[in-house]
Amino acid sequence: MSARTLGRARGPLKGSVSVPGDKSVGHRALLLGTLAEGTLSVRGLSAGQDVASTRRCLEAMGARFEDAPGHLRVLGVGLRGLKAPKAPLDCANSGTTMRLLMGVLSGQDFPATLAGDESLSRRPMERVAAPLRLMGSSIATTDGKPPVRVAGGTPLKGIRYALPVASAQVKSAVLLAGLYAQGETAVEDPFGTRDHTERMLAFLGHPGPLRSDKALTVPGDPSSAAFFAAAAALVPGSRLTLTRVLLNEGRLGFFTALKEMGARVSWERGGVHARETVGDVVVEHGPLKPLRLAASRVPGLVDEVPLLAVLCAFAEGESRLEGLAELRHKESDRLEGTAASLRALGAEARVEGEALVVVGPARWRGGRVETRGDHRIAMAFAVAALGGAGPVELSDAACAAVSYPSFFSDLEAAGA
Template sequence: MAKINSLDVFSLGAIDQLSGQFSVPGDKSISHRSIIFGSIAKGITQIKGFLRSEDCLATLKVMQDLGVDIIDDGIEIVINGVGLNGLKAPKHDLDCGNAGTAMRLLSGLLAAQKFNATLTGDESLSGRPMGRVIKPLTQMGASIDSIDFKAPLKFSYKQKLAPIHYISPIASAQVKSAILIAGLYVDGTTSVTEPNKSRDHTETMLKGFGCDVHIDGLTISVQGKPDLAGQKIEVPADISSAAFFMVLGLCHPQADFVIKNVSINPTRDGVIKILKAMGGRLTMDNIKNQAGEQVADIRVQSSELIGIDIPHELIPSAIDEFPVLFVAAALATGRTTLTGAEELRHKESDRIKVMVDGLKLLGIECSEQPDGAVIHGGQLQSGLVDGHGDHRCAMSFLLAGTLSQGQEIAVKGCHNIGTSFPEFFDLVKSLGIQVNQPIPVITIDGPSGVGKGTTCALVAEQLGWHLLDSGSIYRALALKVMKASIDTKDEALLIETAKSLQLSFTVADDGTTQIKLDGEVVNEQLRSEACGDMASKIAPIPAIRQALFIRQKAFQRHPGLVADGRDMGTVVFKSAPLKVFLTANAEERAKRRHKQLKLKGVDVKIRALLEDIEARDFRDSTRKVAPLVPAADAHVIDTSDLSIKQVLAQIMNLVEQNVKV
């Protein structure tokens, strides 16, 4: 797949059945560490199953920039290790991309070197907190300059590091690993004590490379100056990547499949324990030891999940899987409560906020807590959610779309999926799930007299997109009803009329939209007050709205659609990447309408127009079906004191920020 832009929007289709067996890519945590430890060991290290994600490749590139000879033939990584003291000063800054693991682990490595170096990252990584590794490394004697404890991190050699016993305030494998890696370069013993056990890939792999590692409960110690020797490493499948498909299978009504050779390291299997506690049918087969890591084939079967209070002791071992666990909770019966997971606010995004905000937009009742969330299971609704560049949040929302029972869930902010799971879309396709890039829609809703029609036509003209004046559809039906003298109480006849409505939109030579009903140009008739009143009366009837709903969706054609209406963003195109709601005070709208009518030679008092507008606003905003209100994610623009040119400028600015044109 071509490189994904931050404004690209994706959605996944539904699938009737999930079966068979498949694999997910290699473990990201193990891949990072295998490159680092293989580089500072002596001799050859061979790595199979390495995760060729953007994050892990960033670590590989940094080690090459530090003078290590690393060859990747696409099947196996071969590292000619230089030993503890063989790294060379880099010729330029070392770019970690989006990889927080890389930056924190490499901080421990660079803190101990006798040369200067700088670690940089992308915009997302540069906003993440690094104080948690800077502070203990500084206690060891490292010199690290930063602004507000964030990247770029500048390392300068001033003195040899000294061993410490660090009492960590959080259970973090990255903090622990940074300290232990720095401890490899000191004389004596370096140790870390955690409040809870975090993932143990670092200590497990260091043992395999020949380091003297001692574990005493929650305290891990390493002896400095070890002779690390190159190894053969086979990286197992990543449980974090497998977790997406565990939740997909458990929440799907017809699923029974096997994920092969997944790491079930006891410090990483919290997601399995949580899903089992929720009633998930997960079975481990072919359990074996692979390069010091426990692996298994995981059978996933459809289940009826129930909400639970997630045990605190399982949080460290499931910390990366919570985005997709939020989706599981949203589809479970009852309430799921998570507390004690404040760490989630310091990942690639504030994952608590991103997931809660997204689930709310999709109709799920949930709320943020300072260190977690409360989620009430329900039915997912259509909508557009933002992954905010967080790969795990984006993939979680995408798979929610497959489980939404036909509701389209579109996701933007997917551009960092490749940092951990570059084969995600390929694997999804191989399972028979359709990957879509929806035709973009810009919805512009609001009451009459706010400038919707003119503005929408100008936006569509500038973009070269199709235009839908949805109000004309309702007005056309209203005109048909009036011409045929149909009783508005005869719902069956109204519905039949709606289904057979012959309506077309064409662009006239002067650039205006020409509307034809049964072959007759009806623009002026549709704008009459009588037609508007009739449209407002029949629009709330649910069966009529459903009949015209399908007609409106058909206007979504390449290259894009600008939809003008009253419920375009709240009902018809809920997954639109940009929703705008225009408003203006009733007095200003009455003045505008009075001016229009006066130009047409119609004599009407402003007071009468004002009363009519206020009555219609009340009726439209309080109706039970599709009330006239802004979508939760709409951009509201008050046009009372703005010209059409100013409104257009604001909307085109929003287009640039939110839509890939």
């Protein structure tokens, strides 16, 4: 672990920031590019550890990648081209890697085991295994968690499945297994979860054969851009332009909430690439108001909730964020972790069932935040320090590398 202490921003944050490529799109580019026929040229792929986990697991099954100047070439092996791994597939900290591969492995003719680090080994996998079993997959979890063993070699049948929880990863696993199933597979999604799998499948030619003889530039990750948007909103006089960000309708929830709270936020769509909308987001400082967030809005900003809670602690009045049960199943228990971190710095925060209540403005006193190895917690409370909550000591700042290896250097470059 690597502790790090941050203080108030040196001055207004100005200029432009280009954030790493979107993790969700990156995972799917590697995975579906591998399952397609042809070569997919990918630019802007995230250098984070999560996406690297997907590449490593695919390579262990015979997938081929070529690093070229400025881009990565994914050499497709086709739906039936993967090979049995010689050892358990190490997904490290990446739940997306494990859950999507559960779907793909269900359609293979060989057995495989999916494992992960201590954090991932605590996360629920039955929610994915259950619908895959309905399709015919022989799949076993360990008390509902990893390691996960997929027997392979069983014929799959298409199903119509209604999501019981708001999880794009569950939906994606079922759709990926559907590529190997007899008959139609359909997923009913009443929550409006992320649709990057559907868009990537369409980009590569589905419902026909998957063809990858094309180029893809991964747009900037809005969940990473959110940290800079929040910092600009908190630091007086700031104005940041976040360039070439993914503007998928299912990923705009944080920017919409930030605008409701009083920050000056705008975005301009610059076009569509690989079925995804891309554009710039501009954020300027503004006095913040408390927020009431309904549970129905959480799927559109679930990764940004810790950051949103930090912003609420700077607003005058009581904020209430509802429907946060899913946060207990992330890299850490983000619901309790966010509340505890706010209290450690002097803010008033409490968990009420599935809701988080934050009363501001906080009487900040600085202190130590136990990041629990969770990249979102680390980066959210780095932003809190910039806004004046500090000095804030992050117990493990290095965990930011899971999604954003250059986060702290990019903050400094923006004037933090």
